[in-house]
Amino acid sequence: MNAVPMGNESATRITPGNALRPEDIALEVRTGLAKPTEDVAEYALRLGDDGLILAQRLGHWISRGPELEEDVALGNIALDQLGHARSFLTYAGGAWDKTEDDLAYFRREHEFRSAAIFEQPNGDFAATIARQFIVSYYQFELYRRLTESSDATLAAIAAKAVKEVDYHRDHSAQWVLRLAGGTEESRTRMIQGLKQMWPYVAELFQDDELTTRLAETGAAVEPSSLKADFDRLTGEILAEAELEVPDGPAAPGGGRHGRHSENLGYLLAEMQVLAREHPGASW
Amino acid sequence: MEANAPHNADRQAADSQAKDRQDADGQANFDRVIAEDSRIEPKDWMPDAYRKTLLRQISQHAHSEIIGMQPEANWISRAPSLKRKAILMAKVQDEAGHGLYLYSAAETLGQTRDKMMADLIAGKARYSSIFNYPALTWADMGAIGWLVDGAAICNQVPLCRASYGPYGRAMVRVCKEESFHQRQGFEILLELAHGTPEQKHLAQDAVNRWYAPALMMFGPPDDDSPNSRQSMAWNIKRFSNDELRSRFVGMMVEQVRVLGLTLPDSEIRFNEDTKKWEHGPLDWNEFHEVLAGRGPCNAQRLERRREAHDDGAWVREAAAAYAAKQSLKTKEYAA
Numbered sequence: 001m002n003a004v005p006m007g008n009e010s011a012t013r014i015t016p017g018n019a020l021r022p023e024d025i026a027l028e029v030r031t032g033l034a035k036p037t038e039d040v041a042e043y044a045l046r047l048g049d050d051g052l053i054l055a056q057r058l059g060h061w062i063s064r065g066p067e068l069e070e071d072v073a074l075g076n077i078a079l080d081q082l083g084h085a086r087s088f089l090t091y092a093g094g095a096w097d098k099t100e101d102d103l104a105y106f107r108r109e110h111e112f113r114s115a116a117i118f119e120q121p122n123g124d125f126a127a128t129i130a131r132q133f134i135v136s137y138y139q140f141e142l143y144r145r146l147t148e149s150s151d152a153t154l155a156a157i158a159a160k161a162v163k164e165v166d167y168h169r170d171h172s173a174q175w176v177l178r179l180a181g182g183t184e185e186s187r188t189r190m191i192q193g194l195k196q197m198w199p200y201v202a203e204l205f206q207d208d209e210l211t212t213r214l215a216e217t218g219a220a221v222e223p224s225s226l227k228a229d230f231d232r233l234t235g236e237i238l239a240e241a242e243l244e245v246p247d248g249p250a251a252p253g254g255g256r257h258g259r260h261s262e263n264l265g266y267l268l269a270e271m272q273v274l275a276r277e278h279p280g281a282s283w
Numbered sequence: 284m285e286a287n288a289p290h291n292a293d294r295q296a297a298d299s300q301a302k303d304r305q306d307a308d309g310q311a312n313f314d315r316v317i318a319e320d321s322r323i324e325p326k327d328w329m330p331d332a333y334r335k336t337l338l339r340q341i342s343q344h345a346h347s348e349i350i351g352m353q354p355e356a357n358w359i360s361r362a363p364s365l366k367r368k369a370i371l372m373a374k375v376q377d378e379a380g381h382g383l384y385l386y387s388a389a390e391t392l393g394q395t396r397d398k399m400m401a402d403l404i405a406g407k408a409r410y411s412s413i414f415n416y417p418a419l420t421w422a423d424m425g426a427i428g429w430l431v432d433g434a435a436i437c438n439q440v441p442l443c444r445a446s447y448g449p450y451g452r453a454m455v456r457v458c459k460e461e462s463f464h465q466r467q468g469f470e471i472l473l474e475l476a477h478g479t480p481e482q483k484h485l486a487q488d489a490v491n492r493w494y495a496p497a498l499m500m501f502g503p504p505d506d507d508s509p510n511s512r513q514s515m516a517w518n519i520k521r522f523s524n525d526e527l528r529s530r531f532v533g534m535m536v537e538q539v540r541v542l543g544l545t546l547p548d549s550e551i552r553f554n555e556d557t558k559k560w561e562h563g564p565l566d567w568n569e570f571h572e573v574l575a576g577r578g579p580c581n582a583q584r585l586e587r588r589r590e591a592h593d594d595g596a597w598v599r600e601a602a603a604a605y606a607a608k609q610s611l612k613t614k615e616y617a618a
Contacts, residue, residue, distance in 0.1 A: 022365075022366075052365075055368075055372075056360060059359045059360060059368075059372055060359075060360065062352065062356050062359060062372065062375050062376060062379070063352040063353050063356040063375065063379075063587070063591070064356075064587075064590075064591045064594070065591065065595065066591075066594065066595025066596075066598035066599055067595060067598070067599060067602075068349070068379050068382055068383050068386075069383070070595075070598075071352070071376070071379040072376055072379045072380055072383070075372055075373075075375065075376035075379065076376065078372055079369060079372050079373055079376070082365065082368060082369050082372065083369065085365070086365050086366070086369070089365075100365050101364050101365060104365055105363075105364075124594070125594075125595065125598050177605070178601060178602050178605040179598070179601050179605075181605050181608060182600070182601025182602060182603075182604045182605040183597070183600055183601045183604045185597050185600075185601070186597055186598065186600070186601030186604075189597070270360050270361060271360060271361065273361055274361045274362075274363040274421055275363045275364070278363070278479065278481065278482065281363075281478055281479050281481075281482055282364075282474065282478060283363045283364045283366075283367050283421075283471075283474055283475075283478075
């Protein structure tokens, strides 16, 4: 266990007006107050990559939303996701002497550990909402449990993230209801969006050796243990919207081990291009 | 019918007299409020020309915020560090927020946001010409923040005291956030200017390209600015275009030294007689060309806005239909 001491000296303590920032984690990592085990770092990398890739996707909506209010809302969600990603990546980097930017900008595609749903293209607004609906209900259940992680840094990041993701849940659920109950066109698009994104649900709840080891130490939980709550809560919203849970085969998955869809390469090429033109530069 | 006709004529005459009296009272109250340098509120009587001028100015300002999101949004996906990506996202998001307050302020004058948006997309409404220039490199995120937001602040701080209440109040918040944006832009340039030679070159190149367009943001020279005098008399505008421009140049001269960069203007000087900063000639022909729609990105900016608006039409229709159904349900429940 390499938990952060929870005394007053810890910058990751959660007190009002003292929200956890990636810079605080970087400081703890630098001064040796926090150092993740190899397993925790691998795990933090997964969660960090999920947030980063999603933020990159959502960022595209800013200035392109169907209403100004949605430019603001999707921008906010993107910012929250990016914030979580920065914290997780900073912490993960502590195991390998890497910064958040080393990890975001100088890894190659097969080194990313995000699940496939996060890299799915935005599609139309309904597809984006479908993706967000799945992701926020998953992340809420995950972070809620991680607040009790035996790893104090993971717990601190989750404590901040869970509050934000709760809003993301609300935002996406409201839109699922609105689009399903709006016009014939919006209902058709909502159904199509869910159909498009649902095959990527299964991967989110797959256990593997890493999560099993971490669950044993109490640092993380088995993804499969989140599934029942996810099914129940998303099921309630879908029922209210008079929509069916899409069936059909699950997509192959493999993102946690670096096997991605064709989409990620383009996303990374764009995200990394400038940083890679100037290796070693600071910004 | 016939018997009523004289009656109607009497009533019309009486109505017209009542309206004249109301206008006269309203005008007197308006003049007093302006003379006292106090505030006009949405329900107060105001001259049509005052309403029209404000509506034009506030909606143009809102449109500028919305169109202005585009050149910066282009760099969100490529920001070179995660911290810069977060700052840039937050900034562009702030601009959407500014657009929202300003459209709301304009709505208090009797225009709907839908109508203003339709005018923008149809090319009938103007927005600040500065956003018709392209943001070519990352350093442009610095130069836009430092020069463009800097010029906007010089223009906007006096607007916090504009005589129309909702506008002045919206500007207080806008200005707070803008000054943050300007410091962020300055910091981007500072980091680049102290970085690798290549980064420093990017920074200087961006400052060179944005300097003159930023100076032209204050509008044409005073002797060529027909609307300024009336706006100043109405306490909407507090300082003339040239006055604000000169003040801005003075600020930039100081700050560019700290950056370790230069301004692309060898004629900047402080005039000891007038106690004002002076700058070299600006290409007003270019200004008018861009204003007339012939700038580097006019068509592209409008097209992008139109596309977002059209793509989102089904979403707005769905939200409206859903809201109508919900309110019907509430009514049925209440009955």
